[in-house]
Amino acid sequence: GTFRKIQVIRNNKVVSTVDVYDLLLNGIQKGNIRLQDQDVINIPVYQSRVEVAGEVKRPALFEVLSGENLSDVIRFAGGFSNQAYTAQIKVLQNTNKERSITDVPAESFNTYGPLNGDKYVVEKILDRFANRVEISGAVFRPGEFELDKGLTLKGLIAKADGLTEDAFLNRGYINRLNADNTASLISFDVAKIIAGTEPDINLQREDKVTISSLFDLRDEYKVSIQGEVRQPGTFEFGESMSLEDLIQMAGGFKEGATPNRIEISRRVKNSDALSKSAKTAELFTVDVDQNLKLQGDTFKLQPFDIVSIRNSTGYEVQRQVKVEGEVLYPGVYTITSKD
Incomplete structure (x- = not known):
């Protein structure tokens, strides 16, 4: 039936035609007359839907x-x-x-x-941008930016509020989408682009600029400590980090630890790979103050050092045994000597 031409017939004459869309869409009750006895409401079929x-x-x-x-x-x-x-x-x-x-x-x-x-x-709009470029890595505001007319690489770096302190200045690269939908890679010298000693690069739609961080191009510097400390584990390395600093980070010595003959294992970088007797690690043995006081020269750590803290000579934890059953005095007894 129709929603648009509902008829009210009175005495065999159409006295009103109601369009329900007026009410549904606009809230208007046009043609909504009061019904009387013997009125007929006629709902014809729709014409076009x-x-x-x-x-x-x-x-x-x-x-x-x-x-x-x-x-x-x-x-x-x-x-x-x-x-x-x-x-x-x-x-x-x-x-x-x-x-x-x-x-x-x-x-x-x-x-x-x-x-x-x-x-x-x-239909939906296309999931693409007509004027987008992107920059990521060692800039203060990485992300997507508008491709202004004539925007260059240096201008995009300026839009991203410049380079961070850890930016790798020797090389950056641009991922570019060619006209045939293949990808190309354009490398550039970051320092020379910023200084203006190398021709700037005009950007195109969907270019993705990457400027790496120095930390992205090397292993994360760590040092490790094991043995008789309260919280053994791996810690981030810092410049001028000393052996005492690492022991303090690990919660200090345990009760049975000795501050003497602490062993530090260090990586060897320039070993002769063809020699059977080539060194695989360099070992240092160091004594420190029991209370980790600052005094004189301290042993400086390097990235990836492994520190081992040993027990004191003759240190023993009490050992006990438990006696049960048919004895006069059952209970826990301490062993007082090794024999």
Whole structure:
């Protein structure tokens, strides 16, 4: 039945025609007269009905009257969603023999007359950017930026608030998408681009600039400590870090630890790989103050050092045994000597 031409018949005459869309869409009760005894409400069949699908706020079936256009149908559907492709709408139509498809541009929305059985498909906008460039790595504000007209590499670095202190200045690179959709890599000298001694590079859409950090190009510097300390483990290395500093970070000595003959194992970088007797590690044996006082020269650690703290000579933890059963004094007894 129709929603658009509901008739109130009184004494065999149509006294009012109600369009429910006025109430549903606009809240207007036009033609809503008071009913009387013997009135007849007649609901004819619809004349034209279309479907709206895709990126609209109310996708549904809608009834269309003569004289209404595609803009009216879009209004019935609540308008476009925020992801709608509004430049044109696809129309799927029924002909006498088969179905056909028509593209209706935005400038024809007010003149295109809907036909019975039309299906209007509003598609999403493309998941791409017309003017995007991206910079990542050792800049203060990495991310995506607008590709202004004439934007260069140096200008993009300035948009990202410049380089951080740990930027690797010898080399950076640009990932670029070619016209045939293949990728290319463009390398540049970061320091020379910033100084202006090397020609600047004009950026293109979807360029991705990467400036590495010094920390990205080397292993993370760590030192390790094991043995008789309260919190053995691995710690971050710092410049001028001493043996006593690492022992303090590890919670200090345990009760049975000795501050003497502390062993430090250090990596060997320039060993002869072909020699059977080549060194694989360098060992140092160091004594420190029991209370970790600052005094004189201290042993300086290097990245990847491994520190071993040993037990004091003759230090023993009490050992006990438990006696149960048919004895006069069952209980726990301490062993007082090794024999």
